Amino acid sequence: MQVNFLLFSAVTQLDLTGPYEVLARAPGFEIDLVSPSMEPVRSDRGLTLLPTATFDTAKPCDLLVVPGGPGTDDALVDPRWVDFTARQAAQARFVFGICTGSLLLGAAGLLRGRRAACHWQAREFLSEFGAIPDESRMCADGNIFTSGGVTSGIDMAIKVVAILLGDDAARQIQLQIEYDPEPPFAGGTPRTSPDHIVQRCLDATRKRHAIRAQAVAQAARALDA
Amino acid sequence: MQVNFLLFSAVTQLDLTGPYEVLARAPGFEIDLVSPSMEPVRSDRGLTLLPTATFDTAKPCDLLVVPGGPGTDDALVDPRWVDFTARQAAQARFVFGICTGSLLLGAAGLLRGRRAACHWQAREFLSEFGAIPDESRMCADGNIFTSGGVTSGIDMAIKVVAILLGDDAARQIQLQIEYDPEPPFAGGTPRTSPDHIVQRCLDATRKRHAIRAQAVAQAARALDA
Numbered sequence: 001m002q003v004n005f006l007l008f009s010a011v012t013q014l015d016l017t018g019p020y021e022v023l024a025r026a027p028g029f030e031i032d033l034v035s036p037s038m039e040p041v042r043s044d045r046g047l048t049l050l051p052t053a054t055f056d057t058a059k060p061c062d063l064l065v066v067p068g069g070p071g072t073d074d075a076l077v078d079p080r081w082v083d084f085t086a087r088q089a090a091q092a093r094f095v096f097g098i099c100t101g102s103l104l105l106g107a108a109g110l111l112r113g114r115r116a117a118c119h120w121q122a123r124e125f126l127s128e129f130g131a132i133p134d135e136s137r138m139c140a141d142g143n144i145f146t147s148g149g150v151t152s153g154i155d156m157a158i159k160v161v162a163i164l165l166g167d168d169a170a171r172q173i174q175l176q177i178e179y180d181p182e183p184p185f186a187g188g189t190p191r192t193s194p195d196h197i198v199q200r201c202l203d204a205t206r207k208r209h210a211i212r213a214q215a216v217a218q219a220a221r222a223l224d225a
Numbered sequence: 226m227q228v229n230f231l232l233f234s235a236v237t238q239l240d241l242t243g244p245y246e247v248l249a250r251a252p253g254f255e256i257d258l259v260s261p262s263m264e265p266v267r268s269d270r271g272l273t274l275l276p277t278a279t280f281d282t283a284k285p286c287d288l289l290v291v292p293g294g295p296g297t298d299d300a301l302v303d304p305r306w307v308d309f310t311a312r313q314a315a316q317a318r319f320v321f322g323i324c325t326g327s328l329l330l331g332a333a334g335l336l337r338g339r340r341a342a343c344h345w346q347a348r349e350f351l352s353e354f355g356a357i358p359d360e361s362r363m364c365a366d367g368n369i370f371t372s373g374g375v376t377s378g379i380d381m382a383i384k385v386v387a388i389l390l391g392d393d394a395a396r397q398i399q400l401q402i403e404y405d406p407e408p409p410f411a412g413g414t415p416r417t418s419p420d421h422i423v424q425r426c427l428d429a430t431r432k433r434h435a436i437r438a439q440a441v442a443q444a445a446r447a448l449d450a
Binding site for chain 1: 237238239242243245246249250256258265270271272273274275277324344345362363373374375376377379380383384387392393395396397399400401402403404405406407408409410412413414415417418419421422423425426429430
Protein backbone atom coordinates (compact mmCIF):
# COMPACT_ATOMS: atom_id res chain seq x y z
CA MET A 1 0.00 0.00 0.00
CA GLN A 2 1.42 3.34 -1.07
CA VAL A 3 -0.01 6.12 1.09
CA ASN A 4 0.46 9.73 0.01
CA PHE A 5 -0.28 12.54 2.45
CA LEU A 6 -0.62 16.03 1.01
CA LEU A 7 1.62 18.43 2.91
CA PHE A 8 0.87 22.11 2.41
CA SER A 9 1.89 25.21 4.29
CA ALA A 10 -0.29 26.08 7.32
CA VAL A 11 -1.60 22.53 7.59
CA THR A 12 -3.05 21.62 10.99
CA GLN A 13 -0.31 19.17 11.82
CA LEU A 14 -2.36 16.78 13.99
CA ASP A 15 -4.72 16.23 11.03
CA LEU A 16 -1.69 14.66 9.38
CA THR A 17 0.40 13.30 12.24
CA GLY A 18 -2.50 11.47 13.94
CA PRO A 19 -3.41 9.29 10.94
CA TYR A 20 0.31 9.06 10.05
CA GLU A 21 1.07 7.34 13.35
CA VAL A 22 -1.67 4.79 12.72
CA LEU A 23 -1.04 4.15 9.02
CA ALA A 24 2.75 3.99 9.42
CA ARG A 25 2.27 1.07 11.82
CA ALA A 26 0.21 -0.94 9.34
CA PRO A 27 2.29 -3.77 7.84
CA GLY A 28 3.18 -3.10 4.22
CA PHE A 29 2.12 0.54 4.19
CA GLU A 30 4.69 2.92 2.67
CA ILE A 31 4.11 6.60 3.35
CA ASP A 32 5.14 9.75 1.52
CA LEU A 33 4.45 13.37 2.37
CA VAL A 34 3.95 15.21 -0.90
CA SER A 35 4.58 18.90 -1.35
CA PRO A 36 5.31 21.17 -4.34
CA SER A 37 9.03 21.06 -3.48
CA MET A 38 11.31 19.44 -0.91
CA GLU A 39 11.43 22.64 1.17
CA PRO A 40 10.41 22.27 4.83
CA VAL A 41 6.71 22.98 5.45
CA ARG A 42 5.48 24.90 8.49
CA SER A 43 2.18 24.03 10.15
CA ASP A 44 -0.37 26.67 11.22
CA ARG A 45 1.08 26.46 14.74
CA GLY A 46 4.77 26.42 13.87
CA LEU A 47 5.70 22.73 13.67
CA THR A 48 7.95 22.17 10.66
CA LEU A 49 7.84 18.92 8.68
CA LEU A 50 9.95 17.68 5.79
CA PRO A 51 8.27 16.40 2.62
CA THR A 52 9.50 13.13 1.13
CA ALA A 53 8.22 13.65 -2.42
CA THR A 54 7.19 16.45 -4.75
CA PHE A 55 4.34 16.84 -7.23
CA ASP A 56 6.83 15.64 -9.87
CA THR A 57 8.30 12.69 -7.99
CA ALA A 58 5.19 11.45 -6.10
CA LYS A 59 4.24 7.86 -6.83
CA PRO A 60 0.67 6.94 -7.73
CA CYS A 61 -0.93 5.91 -4.45
CA ASP A 62 -3.40 3.40 -3.11
CA LEU A 63 -4.54 5.74 -0.35
CA LEU A 64 -4.50 9.51 -0.71
CA VAL A 65 -4.74 11.41 2.60
CA VAL A 66 -5.71 15.08 2.61
CA PRO A 67 -5.35 16.88 5.94
CA GLY A 68 -6.95 20.24 6.75
CA GLY A 69 -6.07 23.49 8.42
CA PRO A 70 -5.97 27.17 7.43
CA GLY A 71 -3.65 26.20 4.57
CA THR A 72 -6.52 24.37 2.89
CA ASP A 73 -7.99 27.76 2.02
CA ASP A 74 -4.93 28.61 -0.06
CA ALA A 75 -4.71 25.14 -1.57
CA LEU A 76 -8.28 25.04 -2.79
CA VAL A 77 -7.83 28.15 -4.94
CA ASP A 78 -4.41 27.00 -6.19
CA PRO A 79 -4.76 25.02 -9.44
CA ARG A 80 -1.53 23.13 -8.69
CA TRP A 81 -3.01 21.66 -5.51
CA VAL A 82 -6.49 21.12 -6.94
CA ASP A 83 -5.15 19.40 -10.08
CA PHE A 84 -2.68 17.26 -8.15
CA THR A 85 -5.41 16.16 -5.74
CA ALA A 86 -7.75 15.26 -8.59
CA ARG A 87 -5.01 13.42 -10.48
CA GLN A 88 -3.84 11.39 -7.48
CA ALA A 89 -7.39 10.62 -6.37
CA ALA A 90 -8.30 9.32 -9.82
CA GLN A 91 -5.66 6.58 -9.46
CA ALA A 92 -6.15 5.85 -5.77
CA ARG A 93 -8.16 2.96 -4.36
CA PHE A 94 -9.20 5.11 -1.40
CA VAL A 95 -9.25 8.81 -0.62
CA PHE A 96 -9.28 10.08 2.93
CA GLY A 97 -10.11 13.70 3.82
CA ILE A 98 -9.62 14.92 7.37
CA CYS A 99 -11.08 18.08 8.90
CA THR A 100 -11.19 20.85 6.27
CA GLY A 101 -9.20 18.58 3.96
CA SER A 102 -12.58 17.51 2.60
CA LEU A 103 -12.99 21.01 1.15
CA LEU A 104 -9.97 20.33 -1.07
CA LEU A 105 -11.57 17.05 -2.15
CA GLY A 106 -14.65 19.11 -2.98
CA ALA A 107 -12.64 21.63 -4.99
CA ALA A 108 -11.12 18.72 -6.91
CA GLY A 109 -14.62 17.61 -7.89
CA LEU A 110 -14.53 14.41 -5.88
CA LEU A 111 -17.56 14.97 -3.66
CA ARG A 112 -20.37 15.70 -6.12
CA GLY A 113 -23.47 13.92 -4.82
CA ARG A 114 -21.51 12.27 -2.02
CA ARG A 115 -21.98 12.44 1.70
CA ALA A 116 -18.94 13.97 3.43
CA ALA A 117 -17.81 15.03 6.90
CA CYS A 118 -15.71 18.08 7.78
CA HIS A 119 -14.66 20.20 10.77
CA TRP A 120 -17.92 21.40 12.33
CA GLN A 121 -17.06 25.04 11.65
CA ALA A 122 -16.60 24.45 7.91
CA ARG A 123 -19.12 21.69 7.23
CA GLU A 124 -21.64 24.08 5.67
CA PHE A 125 -19.20 24.81 2.82
CA LEU A 126 -19.30 21.25 1.50
CA SER A 127 -22.61 21.86 -0.26
CA GLU A 128 -20.96 24.46 -2.50
CA PHE A 129 -19.05 21.58 -4.06
CA GLY A 130 -22.19 19.51 -4.52
CA ALA A 131 -21.55 17.35 -1.45
CA ILE A 132 -24.09 16.36 1.19
CA PRO A 133 -22.69 17.54 4.56
CA ASP A 134 -22.68 14.77 7.15
CA GLU A 135 -22.50 15.47 10.87
CA SER A 136 -20.91 12.19 11.79
CA ARG A 137 -17.33 11.93 12.98
CA MET A 138 -16.51 9.39 10.28
CA CYS A 139 -18.24 9.16 6.94
CA ALA A 140 -17.65 6.68 4.13
CA ASP A 141 -19.24 7.12 0.71
CA GLY A 142 -17.90 4.80 -1.93
CA ASN A 143 -14.11 4.92 -1.82
CA ILE A 144 -14.04 8.33 -0.13
CA PHE A 145 -13.63 8.52 3.62
CA THR A 146 -14.01 11.87 5.33
CA SER A 147 -13.86 12.73 8.99
CA GLY A 148 -14.64 15.63 11.32
CA GLY A 149 -12.16 17.99 12.95
CA VAL A 150 -8.50 17.27 13.66
CA THR A 151 -8.52 14.33 16.11
CA SER A 152 -11.19 12.43 14.18
CA GLY A 153 -8.46 11.42 11.74
CA ILE A 154 -7.06 9.01 14.33
CA ASP A 155 -10.39 7.17 14.65
CA MET A 156 -10.83 7.09 10.90
CA ALA A 157 -7.30 5.84 10.22
CA ILE A 158 -7.82 2.90 12.58
CA LYS A 159 -11.07 2.15 10.77
CA VAL A 160 -9.31 2.33 7.39
CA VAL A 161 -6.68 -0.17 8.59
CA ALA A 162 -9.47 -2.47 9.79
CA ILE A 163 -11.14 -2.32 6.38
CA LEU A 164 -7.90 -2.91 4.48
CA LEU A 165 -6.06 -5.37 6.75
CA GLY A 166 -8.73 -6.71 9.07
CA ASP A 167 -9.78 -6.03 12.64
CA ASP A 168 -6.83 -7.72 14.34
CA ALA A 169 -4.25 -5.51 12.61
CA ALA A 170 -6.25 -2.41 13.55
CA ARG A 171 -6.74 -3.56 17.15
CA GLN A 172 -3.01 -4.26 17.48
CA ILE A 173 -2.20 -0.69 16.41
CA GLN A 174 -4.87 0.69 18.73
CA LEU A 175 -3.26 -1.15 21.66
CA GLN A 176 0.28 -0.18 20.61
CA ILE A 177 -0.67 3.49 20.72
CA GLU A 178 -2.76 2.85 23.86
CA TYR A 179 -5.78 4.48 22.28
CA ASP A 180 -8.31 4.31 25.07
CA PRO A 181 -9.08 8.02 25.20
CA GLU A 182 -10.18 9.79 28.37
CA PRO A 183 -11.04 13.33 27.28
CA PRO A 184 -10.88 15.48 30.42
CA PHE A 185 -14.23 17.07 29.56
CA ALA A 186 -17.48 15.98 28.04
CA GLY A 187 -17.89 17.95 24.86
CA GLY A 188 -15.63 17.98 21.87
CA THR A 189 -18.59 18.60 19.57
CA PRO A 190 -20.75 21.72 19.34
CA ARG A 191 -23.75 19.63 20.41
CA THR A 192 -22.08 18.42 23.60
CA SER A 193 -20.13 21.57 24.55
CA PRO A 194 -21.61 24.37 26.65
CA ASP A 195 -22.96 27.27 24.56
CA HIS A 196 -20.38 29.74 25.82
CA ILE A 197 -17.56 27.42 24.69
CA VAL A 198 -19.09 27.08 21.22
CA GLN A 199 -19.34 30.87 21.11
CA ARG A 200 -15.66 31.26 22.11
CA CYS A 201 -14.64 29.03 19.20
CA LEU A 202 -16.82 30.94 16.75
CA ASP A 203 -15.52 34.30 17.98
CA ALA A 204 -11.89 33.17 17.75
CA THR A 205 -12.24 32.04 14.14
CA ARG A 206 -14.48 34.70 12.63
CA LYS A 207 -11.72 36.09 10.40
CA ARG A 208 -10.68 32.61 9.23
CA HIS A 209 -14.30 31.76 8.45
CA ALA A 210 -14.63 34.84 6.21
CA ILE A 211 -11.39 33.99 4.36
CA ARG A 212 -12.61 30.42 3.93
CA ALA A 213 -16.00 31.53 2.60
CA GLN A 214 -14.28 33.54 -0.14
CA ALA A 215 -11.87 30.73 -1.01
CA VAL A 216 -14.68 28.18 -1.19
CA ALA A 217 -16.79 30.44 -3.42
CA GLN A 218 -13.83 30.96 -5.76
CA ALA A 219 -13.01 27.25 -5.82
CA ALA A 220 -16.65 26.32 -6.47
CA ARG A 221 -16.76 28.75 -9.44
CA ALA A 222 -13.57 27.24 -10.84
CA LEU A 223 -15.01 23.75 -10.46
CA ASP A 224 -18.21 24.67 -12.28
CA ALA A 225 -16.39 26.57 -15.04
CA MET B 226 4.57 30.07 29.29
CA GLN B 227 7.68 28.73 27.58
CA VAL B 228 7.16 25.09 26.61
CA ASN B 229 10.16 23.01 25.58
CA PHE B 230 9.63 19.64 23.90
CA LEU B 231 12.62 17.31 23.75
CA LEU B 232 13.12 16.12 20.18
CA PHE B 233 15.38 13.08 19.78
CA SER B 234 15.94 10.69 16.93
CA ALA B 235 13.45 7.77 16.74
CA VAL B 236 10.89 9.62 18.82
CA THR B 237 7.32 8.33 18.46
CA GLN B 238 6.06 11.42 16.72
CA LEU B 239 2.45 11.33 18.00
CA ASP B 240 3.79 11.43 21.58
CA LEU B 241 5.03 14.89 20.63
CA THR B 242 2.63 16.11 17.96
CA GLY B 243 -0.54 15.27 19.95
CA PRO B 244 0.32 17.43 22.98
CA TYR B 245 1.94 20.00 20.64
CA GLU B 246 -1.39 20.59 18.87
CA VAL B 247 -3.11 21.18 22.22
CA LEU B 248 -0.42 23.29 23.91
CA ALA B 249 0.25 25.42 20.80
CA ARG B 250 -3.39 26.52 20.90
CA ALA B 251 -3.18 27.72 24.49
CA PRO B 252 -3.02 31.53 24.65
CA GLY B 253 0.43 32.77 25.64
CA PHE B 254 2.21 29.44 25.22
CA GLU B 255 5.46 29.60 23.22
CA ILE B 256 6.84 26.28 22.04
CA ASP B 257 10.33 25.11 21.13
CA LEU B 258 11.50 21.70 19.99
CA VAL B 259 14.93 21.15 21.47
CA SER B 260 17.54 18.88 19.97
CA PRO B 261 21.33 18.60 20.22
CA SER B 262 21.66 20.47 16.91
CA MET B 263 19.39 22.10 14.31
CA GLU B 264 19.62 19.04 12.04
CA PRO B 265 16.26 17.49 11.03
CA VAL B 266 15.14 14.68 13.33
CA ARG B 267 13.51 11.50 12.03
CA SER B 268 10.80 9.73 14.02
CA ASP B 269 10.74 5.97 14.54
CA ARG B 270 8.28 5.71 11.62
CA GLY B 271 9.98 8.12 9.23
CA LEU B 272 8.33 11.49 9.86
CA THR B 273 10.99 14.20 9.89
CA LEU B 274 10.66 17.27 12.12
CA LEU B 275 12.81 20.38 12.42
CA PRO B 276 14.08 21.48 15.84
CA THR B 277 13.74 25.14 16.80
CA ALA B 278 16.44 25.25 19.50
CA THR B 279 19.54 23.35 20.57
CA PHE B 280 20.89 22.31 23.96
CA ASP B 281 22.96 25.50 23.83
CA THR B 282 20.25 27.91 22.71
CA ALA B 283 17.22 26.47 24.55
CA LYS B 284 15.49 28.88 26.90
CA PRO B 285 14.68 27.87 30.46
CA CYS B 286 11.09 26.62 30.33
CA ASP B 287 7.94 26.66 32.41
CA LEU B 288 6.79 23.33 31.04
CA LEU B 289 9.20 20.62 29.90
CA VAL B 290 7.63 17.93 27.70
CA VAL B 291 9.41 14.62 27.19
CA PRO B 292 7.94 12.31 24.54
CA GLY B 293 8.75 8.63 24.20
CA GLY B 294 9.54 6.09 21.53
CA PRO B 295 12.40 3.72 20.72
CA GLY B 296 14.73 6.74 20.76
CA THR B 297 14.21 7.05 24.50
CA ASP B 298 16.38 3.98 24.94
CA ASP B 299 19.34 5.76 23.37
CA ALA B 300 18.61 9.02 25.19
CA LEU B 301 18.51 7.51 28.63
CA VAL B 302 22.04 6.15 28.35
CA ASP B 303 23.35 9.36 26.74
CA PRO B 304 24.66 11.77 29.42
CA ARG B 305 23.93 14.76 27.15
CA TRP B 306 20.20 13.95 27.14
CA VAL B 307 20.04 12.89 30.77
CA ASP B 308 21.88 16.00 31.97
CA PHE B 309 19.88 18.36 29.77
CA THR B 310 16.62 16.82 30.99
CA ALA B 311 17.67 17.16 34.63
CA ARG B 312 18.88 20.74 34.12
CA GLN B 313 15.73 21.90 32.33
CA ALA B 314 13.43 20.11 34.76
CA ALA B 315 15.13 21.76 37.73
CA GLN B 316 14.04 25.17 36.43
CA ALA B 317 10.61 24.18 35.11
CA ARG B 318 7.33 24.73 36.92
CA PHE B 319 5.94 21.53 35.41
CA VAL B 320 7.41 18.45 33.78
CA PHE B 321 5.36 16.27 31.50
CA GLY B 322 6.47 12.77 30.44
CA ILE B 323 4.53 10.90 27.77
CA CYS B 324 4.70 7.19 27.01
CA THR B 325 8.27 5.93 27.55
CA GLY B 326 9.37 9.55 27.99
CA SER B 327 8.86 8.92 31.71
CA LEU B 328 11.86 6.55 31.59
CA LEU B 329 14.05 9.52 30.64
CA LEU B 330 12.59 11.45 33.58
CA GLY B 331 13.53 8.46 35.71
CA ALA B 332 17.08 8.37 34.35
CA ALA B 333 17.36 12.08 35.19
CA GLY B 334 16.53 11.28 38.82
CA LEU B 335 13.17 13.05 38.75
CA LEU B 336 10.92 10.17 39.76
CA ARG B 337 12.44 8.86 42.99
CA GLY B 338 9.58 8.02 45.33
CA ARG B 339 7.01 9.40 42.89
CA ARG B 340 4.07 7.74 41.20
CA ALA B 341 4.45 7.72 37.43
CA ALA B 342 2.65 6.38 34.35
CA CYS B 343 4.27 4.97 31.22
CA HIS B 344 3.44 2.94 28.09
CA TRP B 345 1.98 -0.33 29.38
CA GLN B 346 4.80 -2.37 27.83
CA ALA B 347 7.51 -0.40 29.66
CA ARG B 348 5.77 0.50 32.92
CA GLU B 349 7.62 -2.17 34.89
CA PHE B 350 10.95 -0.39 34.25
CA LEU B 351 9.95 2.70 36.23
CA SER B 352 10.72 0.98 39.52
CA GLU B 353 14.39 0.70 38.54
CA PHE B 354 14.53 4.48 38.86
CA GLY B 355 12.85 4.44 42.27
CA ALA B 356 9.42 5.37 40.89
CA ILE B 357 6.10 3.78 41.78
CA PRO B 358 4.52 2.54 38.54
CA ASP B 359 0.95 3.76 38.10
CA GLU B 360 -1.51 2.04 35.76
CA SER B 361 -3.63 5.10 35.15
CA ARG B 362 -3.68 6.91 31.82
CA MET B 363 -2.77 10.20 33.49
CA CYS B 364 -0.79 10.55 36.68
CA ALA B 365 0.15 13.71 38.55
CA ASP B 366 2.63 13.65 41.43
CA GLY B 367 3.75 17.06 42.59
CA ASN B 368 4.78 19.05 39.52
CA ILE B 369 5.41 15.94 37.43
CA PHE B 370 2.71 14.75 35.05
CA THR B 371 3.16 11.44 33.31
CA SER B 372 0.85 9.61 30.97
CA GLY B 373 0.45 6.21 29.35
CA GLY B 374 1.23 5.26 25.76
CA VAL B 375 1.27 7.63 22.77
CA THR B 376 -2.29 8.99 22.49
CA SER B 377 -2.61 9.58 26.25
CA GLY B 378 -0.50 12.71 25.75
CA ILE B 379 -3.50 14.42 24.12
CA ASP B 380 -5.71 13.83 27.16
CA MET B 381 -2.97 14.92 29.52
CA ALA B 382 -2.14 18.07 27.56
CA ILE B 383 -5.78 19.19 27.72
CA LYS B 384 -5.71 18.55 31.46
CA VAL B 385 -2.49 20.56 31.83
CA VAL B 386 -4.09 23.51 30.00
CA ALA B 387 -7.11 23.26 32.32
CA ILE B 388 -4.83 23.37 35.36
CA LEU B 389 -2.78 26.29 34.05
CA LEU B 390 -5.41 28.40 32.27
CA GLY B 391 -8.74 27.13 33.55
CA ASP B 392 -11.41 24.79 32.27
CA ASP B 393 -12.85 27.15 29.65
CA ALA B 394 -9.53 27.52 27.81
CA ALA B 395 -9.10 23.75 27.79
CA ARG B 396 -12.67 23.11 26.66
CA GLN B 397 -12.27 25.61 23.84
CA ILE B 398 -9.21 23.75 22.56
CA GLN B 399 -10.99 20.41 22.92
CA LEU B 400 -13.85 21.70 20.77
CA GLN B 401 -11.48 23.32 18.23
CA ILE B 402 -9.78 19.99 17.67
CA GLU B 403 -13.16 18.22 17.85
CA TYR B 404 -11.86 15.84 20.47
CA ASP B 405 -14.84 13.59 21.02
CA PRO B 406 -13.07 10.33 20.28
CA GLU B 407 -14.84 7.29 18.85
CA PRO B 408 -12.25 4.51 18.88
CA PRO B 409 -13.44 1.91 16.38
CA PHE B 410 -12.82 -0.87 18.88
CA ALA B 411 -13.16 -1.37 22.59
CA GLY B 412 -9.69 -1.99 23.91
CA GLY B 413 -6.71 0.28 23.74
CA THR B 414 -5.42 -1.07 27.04
CA PRO B 415 -4.07 -4.56 27.77
CA ARG B 416 -6.92 -5.04 30.25
CA THR B 417 -9.62 -4.27 27.69
CA SER B 418 -8.05 -5.87 24.59
CA PRO B 419 -8.50 -9.53 23.68
CA ASP B 420 -5.65 -11.75 24.84
CA HIS B 421 -4.50 -12.58 21.32
CA ILE B 422 -4.14 -8.86 20.51
CA VAL B 423 -2.05 -8.30 23.65
CA GLN B 424 0.08 -11.25 22.60
CA ARG B 425 0.56 -9.82 19.08
CA CYS B 426 1.86 -6.57 20.58
CA LEU B 427 4.21 -8.40 22.93
CA ASP B 428 5.51 -10.61 20.12
CA ALA B 429 6.08 -7.63 17.81
CA THR B 430 8.17 -5.76 20.38
CA ARG B 431 10.21 -8.51 21.99
CA LYS B 432 13.50 -7.24 20.56
CA ARG B 433 12.75 -3.63 21.56
CA HIS B 434 11.85 -4.78 25.07
CA ALA B 435 15.23 -6.50 25.47
CA ILE B 436 17.11 -3.43 24.23
CA ARG B 437 15.09 -1.27 26.62
CA ALA B 438 15.80 -3.57 29.58
CA GLN B 439 19.54 -3.18 28.99
CA ALA B 440 19.32 0.59 28.55
CA VAL B 441 17.24 0.99 31.71
CA ALA B 442 19.65 -1.13 33.74
CA GLN B 443 22.60 0.93 32.50
CA ALA B 444 20.78 4.22 33.16
CA ALA B 445 19.75 3.08 36.65
CA ARG B 446 23.38 2.19 37.46
CA ALA B 447 24.52 5.61 36.24
CA LEU B 448 21.86 7.31 38.37
CA ASP B 449 22.90 5.43 41.50
CA ALA B 450 26.63 5.95 40.89
